[in-house]
Amino acid sequence: MVRGRAVRRERTPPTAYGHRPRTDPRRIEESLKDAAPVPFWLDDVPGPVPHPPLAGAHETDLLIVGGGFCGLWTAIIAKERDPQREVVLIEAVRTGWAASGRNGGFVEASLTHGEENGALHFSRERDVLARLATENFTALRDTIARYGIDAEWEETGMLTVATEPHQVPGLRDAARDGGGDYLEGEALDAYASSPVYRAGLLTRDEHAYVHPAKLAFGLARVAEKLGVRIHEHTRATGLRAPRSGRVEVTTPDGVIRARRVALATNVFPSLLPALRLFTVPVYDYVLMTEPLSAEQLAAIGWTGRHGIADSSREFHYYRKTADDRILWGGYDAVYHRGRRVRPSQDQRRETFERLADHFFLTFPPLDGVRFTHAWGGAIDMSTQLVAFHGAAKNGRVAYSAGYTGLGLGATRFGAEVMLDLLEGRDTERTRLRMSRRLPVPIPPEPFAFPLIQLIRRAVARSDRNGGKDGLLLRLAGLFGVGFDS
Template sequence: MTASHVRDALASAKPLPFWLDDPDRPAARPPLAGDQSCDLAVVGGGYSGLWTALRAKERDPGRDVVLVEADRIGGAASGRNGGFCEASLTHGEANGRTRWPDEAARLEELGLANLDDIEVTLRRYGIDCDFRRTGQLAVATRPHEVEELRAEAEGESAVFLDRAAVRAEVDSPTYLAGLWSKDSCATVDPARLVWGLAAAAERLGVRIVEGTPVERIRRAGGQIAVHTNHGTIHAQQVALGTNAYRPLLRRLRLATVPVYDYVLMTEPLTDEQLASIGWSNRQGLSDCGNQFHYYRLTADNRILWGGYDAVYHYGRRVRASYDQRQETFDVLARQFFETFPQLAGVRFSHRWGGAIDTCTRFCAFFGTAFGGRVAYALGFTGLGVGATRFGADVMLDLLAGEDTERTRLALVRKRPLPFPPEPIAWIGIQLTRWSLARADARAGHRNVWLRLLDRLGLGFDS
């Protein structure tokens, strides 16, 4: 695939998320109209905040809940992600087993139960978001990855596929083997999911305001004052779902970093093009590299193709201008046609990017502040489509002061190590990215830096 072919394929791609380029996108809700009071104020109008608001009303219908969003509901990561709704609460079984060996099996069960509950909720409220529980297919594209996948196979729920079998599922000359986890992942239209959750929450009585950035929170007598540019919300309790954006609690300023992820969407495939790659079971796919791709089919048979290039900007900066990065789009397009050469000539309709939050353990962490009146869940590292529902219940348990199975988990009780301040954070992240790419090129061999991170409990092998 030449550079000119890549440029032609990208030439007409719209620079905005495909999911939000939808005439059915709900109109913006009005901003906060002066000072208000409530039982629970939820900050953030993505999955984390919406699940918290919805679950709060389901658990206590009489609770007065206000959700405040700085921009538009689902306008950030929740409306632009790949739409993989995974069962994992720990960013993969290996990460969970390494960090919480005594809880790993139970965390897997809780994650699957959480995914079941999401499916039930969608049916209960009639949320049409193209939810398809087709599972996820991990593919090996390098020889050393084949035995790694074979070792992970667990009977009927995770089936190892040799080269012929995996190419019978999805045909790419780059595939050497695969692992089909049949029940642990669904695909969704992420924007329609977030819009459906917002509508369901409002039907239960949640008040949602948009275009209302929260500037700070503080203790005000026996309440928490949530100060915005349109007035102040006086709440008995507050739940924070700000994720990649600047934390409102000083203690969290070094707990996460924002990392930019990029995505391409193809035009709809013809019947002949789709037949050339198979994919009749419509699984979500990912390859096994440290720098990995994720991809899936949409309802109208486009291919979403994202990942690989995770970009960190010095100083934890989050800016709209970073959402478009031509260098990354060129790389992604070239890699797409290397994976599916039979789709030469397909063009991309949309290109976009955005920040996700990550922490040093690569999955969500939890806590409280202001004497237990404020709860937070952060650090979902790209798995928030599913795990935020579990995180919402954790936050509500913590605010209630309840001793539950969730709050007893070491996953919930223990905090990750913070990232260092700049310039150490930037240097460390760039060194890690370089080392992970080098490991992919050297049959998975982890260099001294990666082995040091492993010993410190900071390593991650995707």
């Protein structure tokens, strides 16, 4: 059996994936026909009892706008730092309904989207960022355990695979630098076997997996127990900060006056108009399989609990759930013209068919497997591919945004930065470049759409061209602009 897999690996075409499907279209259609158009995580567990909307005039010490991971972490840490502080959190829809409830559930310690991106944007702070990342990851894990949040936390390692020849040296170099164990042949087959795999890098530390909805709902319960007032279906429509008095945040049915305000709206338009060009909503799409049997998982050699991702710029990420489904996402990073977040954009048949094609190309023994869920969601992408943080209105308003798909772990760090800034603390976190300087802005429409499509095509060409960037990507890199799927 191992010999047979080796033969298939040698037959792998120079480009493992492409935009032209190689799986029988009827097989793809059959696999997707019963997929529910909702995030698996939010469909898997009942949501908490709705929190009442807020109407009328109210005052508070700290107002948090946004009920995703970033806002919830800010609420919890704010009460842990000062239990007497009055904290109100408002959410436009439901806590955890957006990116926090529909991501892949990958928790990385990294705050810089990997060492290469960190070296590009934060070369002088790499050691400090690495230490702070470890501290944040540890604190996140400890908080989940301390409050007894059933988030299905697993620290089971990460397998990064090369699907193209030019990606192999990078994995070998990473292993040589202490970044994990380099795997080929039978050693790789012991962790996962595929005709598109050429090599792998197994990293055991600082990678974890969670059930995102369970984590979001658990954080909301903890925040309430600590005394945070949560109000859902309360959309912030404006922000005013007079020189004297409190900051005023308006809603359709009232106004909230707060001594300090933390903006955790991420992909949604900021209440600070000057920040709206520093993120753009890029949609990511995901498939979830039906539960797989032990025999099916053994057929692809994936009997462990580690997650997997490939090394391309247009990359796939995949992991197992508690009941042995496979979550399969990534590759396409789609910007919809208009820079808006719309429910209608959560579904994209073209991408779902492409993902299904790539799934069956990766794991041929899983012929006949069906997908039970197919969904998408918007990621707040910044040009530096990691979050930025800061303060405005004489330090009375703080913001954190631009997580670019790395938010599950890094939002806790962003919460700490915002609170440091609002409390006037001078800390290692507030002295970081990502807390003092904004990334390169992304032009408004009508320029954004053609520019992003141009860069996406350049990224795809780079993957097809042995990882060699063309002139456009080289120029973008010089100006600190990145794009990733």
